[in-house]
Amino acid sequence: MSGVAVKWARKQLTAGPVEKSVLFVLAVEADRSGVCSLSSRRIAQDAGTDRATAWRILARLADRGLVKWTEGTGRKPNTYQLQIDGRPP
Numbered sequence: 001m002s003g004v005a006v007k008w009a010r011k012q013l014t015a016g017p018v019e020k021s022v023l024f025v026l027a028v029e030a031d032r033s034g035v036c037s038l039s040s041r042r043i044a045q046d047a048g049t050d051r052a053t054a055w056r057i058l059a060r061l062a063d064r065g066l067v068k069w070t071e072g073t074g075r076k077p078n079t080y081q082l083q084i085d086g087r088p089p
Helices: 003-011 017-029 040-047 051-063
Strands: 035-038 067-070 078-082
Touching: 003 017, 003 078, 017 035, 017 040, 017 051, 017 078, 035 040, 040 051, 051 067
Parallel strands: none
Antiparallel strands: 035 078, 067 078
16 A cells, blocks of 8 residues: 555545545555556445446546556456656556
């Protein structure tokens, strides 16, 4: 867990509690550089929502420039990069 990522997530304005929850799930799992690898199932479960909603929220967060991701191959999960301090991935 990166304390920097969690503090950053706390400061972000979100569209609601589920969006904030998804952002926190990513932040809690992120390393010092703001990167984590999680399945959509895990994100949804930890955020207390379903996978379709988690995907919509991830897309919204990406559209707002808060998160970028690289799709995993095969059975590997996606890799997410939190855009802490506006850093590019």
